[in-house]
Amino acid sequence: MTFVNNDARPHDMSSNPHPDHTDCPEINQVGFLQPEQSRQTGNLNTVRTCGYHDHDRDSDTSLQGTIVIR
Numbered sequence: 001m002t003f004v005n006n007d008a009r010p011h012d013m014s015s016n017p018h019p020d021h022t023d024c025p026e027i028n029q030v031g032f033l034q035p036e037q038s039r040q041t042g043n044l045n046t047v048r049t050c051g052y053h054d055h056d057r058d059s060d061t062s063l064q065g066t067i068v069i070r
């Protein structure tokens with residue numbers, strides 16, 4: 001899966017839970033994205049639901065989401 005930063009500010013994307021980022025470590029490969037930058041997660045091969053967030057704005061729910069792997 002590819003994360004694209006369409007915002008005007010950088011974002012630092014990580015797996016839940018904050019701050020340990022242990023649920024779906026493949027998401028942590030996305031990491032810090034400058035505006036317009038994109039990066040892929042690792043292979044998401046396990047059937048599960050992965051939450052993610054912006055590590056630098058971990059309370060901003062508009063920067064959170066879930067990936068459902070099935």
Ligand SMILES: [Cu+2]
Binds near residue numbers: 014018021053056058
């Ligand atoms: Cu975090």
